[in-house]
Amino acid sequence: MQIRNWDDYQNNYQKSVEDPEKFWGEIADQFIWKKPYKKVLDWDFETPSIKWFEGGSLNITENCLDRHVKTHPNKKAIIWEPNDPNDDGLTWTYQELYNEVCSFANVLKKHGVVKGDRVCLYMPMVPQLAVAVLACARIGAVHSVVFAGFSAQSLADRIDDAKCKLIVTTDGAFRGQKEIPIKGIVDEAVSKCDCVEKIIVFKRTEQYVSMTAQRDVWWHEEMENASTDCPAEEMESEDMLFILYTSGSTGKPKGVVHTCGGYMVYSHYSFTNVFQYEADDIYWCTADIGWITGHSYIVYGPLLAGATTLMFEGIPTWPDAGRFWAICDKYKVNQFYTAPTAIRSLMSKGLEPVARYSLNSLKVIGSVGEPINEEAWRWYNTYIGKNKCPIVDTWWQTETGGIMISPIPNVTDIRPTYATYPLPGIQPILLDKDGNEIKENNVEGLLCIKFPWPSIVRTLYGDHERLKQTYFSTFKGYYFTGDGAKRDTQGRYRIIGRVDDVINVSGHRMGTAEVENAINEHPWVVESAVVGYPHDIKGQGIYAYIIPDRHIESEQAFIDEVNETVRKEIGPIAKPDIIQVVSGLPKTRSGKIMRRILRKIASGDISTLGDTSTLLNPDIVEEIIEKSPMIKK
Ligand code: WT7
Numbered sequence: 001m002q003i004r005n006w007d008d009y010q011n012n013y014q015k016s017v018e019d020p021e022k023f024w025g026e027i028a029d030q031f032i033w034k035k036p037y038k039k040v041l042d043w044d045f046e047t048p049s050i051k052w053f054e055g056g057s058l059n060i061t062e063n064c065l066d067r068h069v070k071t072h073p074n075k076k077a078i079i080w081e082p083n084d085p086n087d088d089g090l091t092w093t094y095q096e097l098y099n100e101v102c103s104f105a106n107v108l109k110k111h112g113v114v115k116g117d118r119v120c121l122y123m124p125m126v127p128q129l130a131v132a133v134l135a136c137a138r139i140g141a142v143h144s145v146v147f148a149g150f151s152a153q154s155l156a157d158r159i160d161d162a163k164c165k166l167i168v169t170t171d172g173a174f175r176g177q178k179e180i181p182i183k184g185i186v187d188e189a190v191s192k193c194d195c196v197e198k199i200i201v202f203k204r205t206e207q208y209v210s211m212t213a214q215r216d217v218w219w220h221e222e223m224e225n226a227s228t229d230c231p232a233e234e235m236e237s238e239d240m241l242f243i244l245y246t247s248g249s250t251g252k253p254k255g256v257v258h259t260c261g262g263y264m265v266y267s268h269y270s271f272t273n274v275f276q277y278e279a280d281d282i283y284w285c286t287a288d289i290g291w292i293t294g295h296s297y298i299v300y301g302p303l304l305a306g307a308t309t310l311m312f313e314g315i316p317t318w319p320d321a322g323r324f325w326a327i328c329d330k331y332k333v334n335q336f337y338t339a340p341t342a343i344r345s346l347m348s349k350g351l352e353p354v355a356r357y358s359l360n361s362l363k364v365i366g367s368v369g370e371p372i373n374e375e376a377w378r379w380y381n382t383y384i385g386k387n388k389c390p391i392v393d394t395w396w397q398t399e400t401g402g403i404m405i406s407p408i409p410n411v412t413d414i415r416p417t418y419a420t421y422p423l424p425g426i427q428p429i430l431l432d433k434d435g436n437e438i439k440e441n442n443v444e445g446l447l448c449i450k451f452p453w454p455s456i457v458r459t460l461y462g463d464h465e466r467l468k469q470t471y472f473s474t475f476k477g478y479y480f481t482g483d484g485a486k487r488d489t490q491g492r493y494r495i496i497g498r499v500d501d502v503i504n505v506s507g508h509r510m511g512t513a514e515v516e517n518a519i520n521e522h523p524w525v526v527e528s529a530v531v532g533y534p535h536d537i538k539g540q541g542i543y544a545y546i547i548p549d550r551h552i553e554s555e556q557a558f559i560d561e562v563n564e565t566v567r568k569e570i571g572p573i574a575k576p577d578i579i580q581v582v583s584g585l586p587k588t589r590s591g592k593i594m595r596r597i598l599r600k601i602a603s604g605d606i607s608t609l610g611d612t613s614t615l616l617n618p619d620i621v622e623e624i625i626e627k628s629p630m631i632k633k
Contacts, residue, residue: 001027002272009411009424016424017451023425024052024454028265032067033058034234037261043452045479048472051238052262052454059232060241060264061138064303065101066232068094076308079282080127081327083174083314090127094306097131102230104128104135107222111198113166115140115233118243120164122155122186124148124173125313128202128219129289130299132168137241140233144243144255147290148173148180150571152188154253158245159193161255162461166198168219172205176318183209237261243461244292246398247511248470249482249501255461256292256398262454263401264304269454270402270423271301274392275364276409281334282361284310286324286342291508292398293368296455297337301402316342322353325384329357336384337366337392341506343376343384344537354383364409366392369507370539371495377416395419395495397481398509399471401455404428405493413490420492427451430487435475446499447485448478501595503532503540508573512595515542515576518569522562524548529585529593530576533602533630541577543602545585545624555581578602580628584620586612597621604630 003009016023021040028037037056043049068075073095080090092100113119119141123129129145136143144162146155159167167190173180183201187210190196201209202219211218235241241260245253277283283302287293289311302309310331316324324346328336346353365385372380372393381391390409396402404426405419412421422428430438430445438445449456456479460467474480484496498504501512512530519528526547535541544562552558559579566575586594600609606625612618625631 001030001269002276003408003411003424005411009408009421012424013422017427020425020451024265027269028053028261031058031063031264031268037237041452045452045472045477048468050452050456050458052259052265052452053237056237056261057234058237058261058264059138059235060260060300060304061101061134062232063264063268064134064300065094065098068303068306069098072306075306077303078127078130079308079310079331081310081312081314081331083176083318085319085323085326092127099228100131101134101138102228103223103226104131105138105230106226107200108135108141108166109139109230110222110226111166111200111217113139113141116142116240117166118142118144118162118164120155120159120162120167121145122148122167122169122182123202124170124175124180124182124204125288125311126170126202126204127311128170130311133289133295133299134303138230138232140235140239142240142242144245145290145295146245147288148182149290149573151568152185153192153569154571155185155189156192157252158255159189159196161245161252162243163195165195166200167196168200168202170202170204171209172207174205174313176315179205179207181207181209235260238458242295244295244398246292247502247509247514249511250513251511253511253514254463254466254470256457257459257461258401258455259458262456264300266402266453266455267296267301268304271297271307272305273408273423274394274403274406275335275337275366277302277305277307277335281363282308282310282331283335284312284327284331284333285337286312286316287337287339287368292401296402316346317349320353321346321349322356325354325357325359328359328362332361334361335364335366336362337368339369339507340367340372340376341370341537341539343367343372343380344539347376347379348537351383359384359386362386362389364392365389366394368394368396370504371497372417374417381416390414393417393419395493399457400453401457404449404453405495415488415492418488418492418494422493425453428485428493429478430485431475431478441487441491442489444484444486444496446475447481447483447493447495448475449481450478452479503542505532505535505540505542505573506538510542510574514570515544515566515574518566518574519544519546519562519576521569522565524550524558525562527585529595529598531595531599531602533578533599535577538577542574543578543580543598543630544576545580545582545598547582547584552581578629580624582620582624582627584617584623586621586624587616589614589616591616598624601625601628602630604632606631
């Protein structure tokens with residue numbers, strides 16, 4: 001299934017469009033199925049209802065582990081690099097990982113977890129997180145990984161929405177020089193939920209934690225006597241594999257649901273092709289398993305391919321800005337996959353930290369999560385890839401489960417800042433605002449997908465109607481991505497960014513409404529409006545306009561309090577970069593906030609504000625401009 005040259009790509013692409021069932025059927029046949037599927041695909045985007053490999057049953061962990069244990073038990077599966085470069089790392093072979101996973105699966109079973117139960121994983125980047133993910137899959141429990149940077153409130157919302165009955169966590173986390181009280185956050189979250197029966201705690205930092213009798217148990221104690229024999233649960237192809245919460249333009253985060261068969265086929269297929277992984281390569285994706293990138297391209301994709309996947313616990317800038325490159329040299333990393341925000345932040349530290357390392361093991365380097373600007377692309381290409389590593393700018397989403405549009409190294413061509421061509425099986429189109437397909441090239445439009453692929457989102461947990469509304473109703477018959485894109489004369493795509501009220505801060509996806517709701521929790525806030533603005537390192541920064549209900553004596557003290565409120569409600573990643581206290585917000589006569597104007601001001605560009613005289617309160621625009629830190633006077 002690995003595409004080797006341009007002809008191969010074109011033939012595969014054509015076949016995937018002309019006869020998708022045959023195309024995906026042949027790929028699916030390369031996996032271990034417990035029962036063969038009867039029908040490759042059954043779909044309609046109206047309901048919407050999408051079923052891949054119906055009638056088939058499988059367990060994804062047999063494909064990630066058992067089959068590799070048979071052929072190469074001693075190959076390294078996971079290499080773990082700890083936060084502190086002076087601490088011992090850890091390596092697990094496929095055999096060792098298999099044993100860990102089966103043992104922990106038995107621990108979960110012992111604590112009453114059965115097929116279909118939801119299990120929340122709130123852990124930093126320790127290898128036990130990968131074990132917990134796979135152990136859930138082994139017994140058919142649905143994992144919901146929550147990024148360990150989210151606050152107790154956010155964690156509680158996610159636990160409660162999915163009604164998780166068990167949580168796996170750690171005592172604490174190391175991140176650079178910080179030590180974070182993970183278990184304390186879990187305790188606070190659990191006090192707000194009544195579905196949690198058990199908490200399993202892996203000891204990482206050895207900091208003091210309080211353990212509630214009957215409810216909380218230690219990972220290492222439970223694992224002591226656990227058997228390494230755990231038969232894989234038989235799952236229907238469309239049984240749920242996991243839930244992953246992500247932000248939308250409105251309301252609370254939605255639980256994106258992926259299912260077993262299709263996700264397995266596509267995460268493997270896309271991994272193999274986009275990274276052109278070869279048998280002895282060391283592959284490293286710097287994402288956190290708390291995001292979809294970590295699910296698909298740290299855990300499932302690489303392990304399905306029998307690859308060696310590196311997991312890093314720390315941050316790119318500690319002990320210094322050369323850490324990523326030190327790790328690349330230390331393990332002779334061949335494929336390196338990171339985010340533009342990390343590239344920009346390291347770029348700002350100069351060349352000295354890069355020059356210390358050879359980086360000569362690298363073959364392919366990748367980018368994901370947000371549009372990569374030309375300057376960052378060139379720096380990455382010159383100083384990291386040394387002009388010899390194809391850059392794969394991979395466009396995809398939590399909802400797509402896997403990479404959709406991306407160069408294929410040494411197969412398709414590269415154009416800086418372009419995600420270029422769709423992978424075989426992916427049929428992107430551009431629509432105009434009225435929903436008409438733009439067929440020619442050298443155009444710009446709204447990015448939709450017109451045919452299902454195996455890892456498309458199946459439902460939003462507990463709210464199928466919202467799935468339909470969000471993705472399948474804007475343009476009938478198409479999956480709407482929420483992104484705008486360009487297509488050049490050669491048919492290559494460049495993703496411009498979101499066209500809805502979703503912002504992308506350091507590759508983290510956030511709903512402006514979600515941040516506003518958090519801000520509004522502060523008792524003095526009457527109303528707020530949040531917009532994104534261009535930020536040199538984060539890609540987008542968060543700019544919040546806030547109306548208080550009283551005269552503010554110390555603006556800084558008030559701003560600090562609002563920041564603290566957001567940190568508590570969502571987490572540090574959602575803290576506004578700029579807060580401007582205002583006496584009103586520009587509104588239309590029907591009372592709608594004119595975000596377009598607020599976005600312009602936040603970006604420092606007031607030359608094209610347009611006609612503001614039809615506003616309900618035109619004077620407010622002047623006042624906001626006058627006090628905005630972004631407008632040079
Ligand atoms: C949104 C999805 C998918 C993994 C990480 C983000 C933006 C993602 C690119 C790229 C330009 C990109 C889009 C997309 N995005 N990759 N290569 N170029 N933009 O997943 O949190 O679900 O966010 O990230 O706007 O819609 P996510």
